[in-house]
Amino acid sequence: MLKIGEIRELIRLLDETSLSEIHLESDSLKLHLKKPESERVLSIQPTSNQMPQVAVSQASAETTPVETVQTTAPATVVNESKADENVQVITSPMVGTFYRASSPDAPSFVEVGAKVNDKTVVCIVEAMKLMNEIEAEMNGEIVEILAQNGQLVEYGQPLFKIRLS
Incomplete structure (x- = not known):
């Protein structure tokens, strides 16, 4: 084995x-x-x-956060619904552990109601000890946070809803 x-x-x-x-x-x-x-x-x-x-x-091994962010991974954006075309969903670009902040005692990258632009880091997805910063890749306002801090997320899993501005 x-x-x-x-x-x-x-x-x-x-x-x-x-x-x-x-x-x-x-x-x-x-x-x-x-x-x-x-x-x-x-x-x-x-x-x-x-x-x-x-x-x-790839993320089922130990998922202890490390101190530095290693890479930036592109997020996948999905149109939420026909009813509200201004709301987009940011999905996880990989399997890993979702973190809302860079460390346990640091403030969250974003909260509901926060204004974001295409370069705003909204979270980290840790995969195999690599901390991948996830950027909003659009301008708008955070409407909903769909993942819990420390939660294992799958590829394509919705993380945030953003109302475009």
């Missing part, structure tokens, strides 16, 4: 090379890592009926 450190090393290898897929198979398990455009997927499936199926995403 692979240890979590070995799985992390395989993920790192996949990130640092031009490989797009890694497939390992043994008597006791199958491991398949695939690198699509913007997210990584890891699945481990045992070949015997005695072992349970395990699925690990």
